[in-house]
Amino acid sequence: MAQDRTCDVLIVGAGPTGSALALFLAQQGVRVLIADKAADIYPLPRAAHIDHETVRIFQALGLAAPIMASCRQAPRYDFVNARGDVLLRFDGADRIGAGGWPAANMIHQPSIERALRDALHANPAITLRTGWTLQALAMDDDGATARFADGADETTVRARFVVGADGTRSATRALAGIALDDLCFDEPWLVIDAIVHDAARLPTINLQICDPARPTTCVLMGSGRHRWEFMLRPGETPEQATDPAFVAALLAPWNVEGAVEVERLAVYRFNARVAHRWRAGPVLLAGDAAHQMPPFAGQGMCSGLRDAANLGWKLAAVVAGDAPATLLDTYQAEREPHVRQIIALAMMMGRTVCELDPEIAAARDVQMIAARAQAGEMRPPAAALANGHLLAGSAAAGDYFPQFLGAAGERLDDVLGAGAWLLADAPIPTGEGGVRAADLSHPALAPFAAAIAEWLRTRDVPAVLVRPDRYVFGTGTPSDLQAAYRFATAAQSPVPDGAFIRESEMSIDGTYDVVVKSPMGERKSVLTVQSAGDRFTGTNAGDAGSFDVSGAVSGNTLTWQQKITTPMPMTLDMTATIEGDTITGSAKAGAFGSFPLSGQRTG
Ligand SMILES: Cc1cc2nc3c(=O)[nH]c(=O)nc-3n(C[C@H](O)[C@H](O)[C@H](O)COP(=O)(O)OP(=O)(O)OC[C@H]3O[C@@H](n4cnc5c(N)ncnc54)[C@H](O)[C@@H]3O)c2cc1C
Structure with missing residues (x-):
């Protein structure tokens, strides 16, 4: 009923x-x-x-x-080829990340x-x-x-x-x-989860083995567990792959018999x-x-x-x-x-790992080893918000606000609690509309005051309003921030670009030395920007030649598309935010992912 x-x-x-x-x-x-x-x-x-x-x-x-x-930590995540050469490395995974916990x-x-x-x-x-x-x-x-x-x-x-x-x-x-929207990735993998009896016989880092004969993943899991994943080759069925003899043959090279006990087998299609x-x-x-x-x-x-x-x-x-x-x-x-x-x-990681053609895999290895030597270590893209409930145009709007730690291990979020925060370098009135306001002389903030002051100083702002999900709503004066937050939350639309922002904070015109760090190496160029309302024009001149660029301006963020011909013809979606003399952003190369862009104003 x-x-x-x-x-x-x-x-x-x-x-x-x-x-x-x-x-x-x-x-x-x-x-x-x-x-x-x-x-x-x-x-x-x-x-x-x-x-x-x-x-x-x-x-x-x-x-x-x-x-x-x-949980436990693995210090590294390596993509290696069949010979063990490192193609890609994510390092420092056990260091404390911006969220205040191990990365x-x-x-x-x-x-x-x-x-x-x-x-x-x-x-x-x-x-x-x-x-x-x-x-x-x-x-x-x-x-x-x-x-x-x-x-x-x-x-x-x-x-x-x-x-x-x-x-x-x-x-x-x-x-x-x-x-x-199907982004066209569909690969079958056998997942083997194991309970560990002898951890000393297992790898202590996470591995992707980009071996065209059998792409393989080997990762630590939570305490007392380990996982292997093996890509199925064309023609192999889930029934074959989960047969105990097939599984034993896959695990044999790892020499873990007796060290682990298989907890479950499953074939997933990764989409x-x-x-x-x-x-x-x-x-x-x-x-x-x-x-x-x-x-x-x-x-x-x-x-x-x-x-x-x-x-x-x-x-x-x-x-x-x-x-x-x-x-x-x-x-x-x-x-x-x-x-x-x-x-x-x-x-991009999946396409790197899942390559089954030995010749293409060999060419990939040469390219990635050379690119790694130039580009250094990789980092996953930081989550930053570009559009939405933000004070667009103010320094750091949309950035992730770090959880600072005190010397005795205190955590900022435990002290300030849930909800939005208004943090300022000088005394401020009480917060309104559920916003918790605190200046750096507040005794509870003592363990973090120096770090917050440094965060404000490097952005040259007196205050920051942090949203309940710990992304920066905006920066500016405390009263402007309170008013803008109230406006953005209660109004039908986000804060109009430029509202509550000082004129001097908004100059983006100039010349910038820019570097894009891609897995193919560093791409250096000189970018000139001439804005007019919500559009800009300019040039981007680098090794591959000089190109006219034009695109949109939203606050202090530029977006434009740029055609390149090397290493292959494609159109990059470029985003760059200018704060003072610093330019940061990304170059998105379709399915190959986004690569960080950074640089400095030179004129
Ligand atoms: C092999 C593998 C490895 C992975 N590795 C990682 C990793 O390393 N890191 C990571 O972050 N993520 C990883 N993931 C992804 C992660 O497991 C999922 O993203 C996560 O479980 C999604 O959580 P969810 O709550 O959105 O969905 P789910 O966990 O799928 O939960 C959905 C819930 O909805 C219920 N439900 C479904 N239909 C109905 C219905 N009609 N009515 C009522 N209830 C319903 C289900 O019972 C289920 O409880 C991995 C996944 C796999 C398979």
Whole structure:
């Protein structure tokens, strides 16, 4: 028999994304119902890695301690060829990242999901229903009505907003009529998860072995676990690949018999897809429902957690009546570009690893070894927001605000707590509209005051307003920042470019020495910029010749397209932000990913 229930936000899917979102919403007083078709968490390992920013998100939910308890660190992630030559290296994975936690953490996903599930159960503001499968969804101007199959029964839930966090095959996405953009990556891999009995016999770094005879991944997992992944060759079937003799032959070169015990075998097809729309009226998508990526960059779950952190405070503000529903449109605008960057990186890594042609692989090795010698070490692209709920044009708007650590291990977020922060180098009035205001003389900020002061000084600004998801809303004077934040949150649209920004902060015209660091080596050029309103013209002159450039200006950010002919003909999507005399940004080379751009004004 159908029962009617109501809630502010209905979340379909209690995987990591949906669970984290439910906890963020409940923290802010939103009535949440979260429903999952499974009886309990997914018990087998999936994600191997989470980054420092993801741990900081768990910290905001009070879960950093249980999650870090089952993590361990691997200092390096190497892509090597069949001979063991290093093609690509991500170093310093065990150093503290900007999020205030180790840059890379090897995990056991079920342990994380268990911590999240326990927190859902313990939270009285959250109603969790398991064994509920979404069957139908009707949307109207005031919300949505979802029908679930609940064993032999059916239940109807009426909600102002519905978030589909129901994974790759999202029923919410299908019922909302949202299509996927397929980025054309589809490779079958056998995943072997193992329980470790003798860690001394296993590698201590993460490896991608780019051997065309058998592309292979070997990574640490959470404490006491290890994983191998082997790409299936054309003609090999999942049934063959999971045969014990086949598995034993694959593991034989690793000489780990007796050192590990296989926990599970699974064949996955690694795909890359992005939903066209992440919002359709009252329905939003998050996590794997909105985007899927091959696991080579270890970012699928991390991306879902970033979605939850971004969407949580916005949905809460809309439900509370503090912001119009159009604030939710900034969610996709902010998150999708970073997700696409990460997918491009994961696909570039995947194409590097998955090459099966020995001649092409040999040419790749020569090129990558030479490029590595020039470009130095690689870093994953930092998550920075270009458009959305930002004070566009102010220094550092959209940047990730670091979690500074005190000498005794104190963490900034633990001291300042949830919500937005206004931090200033001189005394300021009390924060308004839920913004926590503090100047650097505040005793609680003593352990971090020097680091925050340095952050403000290098950007030449008196104050910063940090959003609840720890991205910089903007910088400027405290009163301008408060006014702009109020305007951006309550208004129908983001702050108009240039509003609340001092004229002197906005000069972008000039000449810049620019370097793009790509896996093919450093590309140096001289960029001239002459702006006129929201457009600019200029030249970009480097080794490959001098090109006229023209593009758009948004605040102090330039975007333009540039055609190149070497190493192959393609069009680069260029983005560059000018702060004072410094220019930083990226050159996006289609599916090959984005490469950092940096430089200095010379005239
Ligand atoms: C081999 C492998 C390696 C990976 N490595 C990494 C890594 O190193 N780092 C990383 O960050 N990520 C990694 N990932 C990706 C990561 O596992 C996923 O991105 C993450 O689980 C997505 O979380 P989610 O909550 O969005 O979706 P899911 O975890 O898929 O959760 C979706 C939930 O929705 C429920 N559901 C589905 N349909 C319905 C319905 N109709 N009604 C009700 N409920 C429904 C499901 O039961 C499930 O609980 C890896 C994945 C794989 C497979």
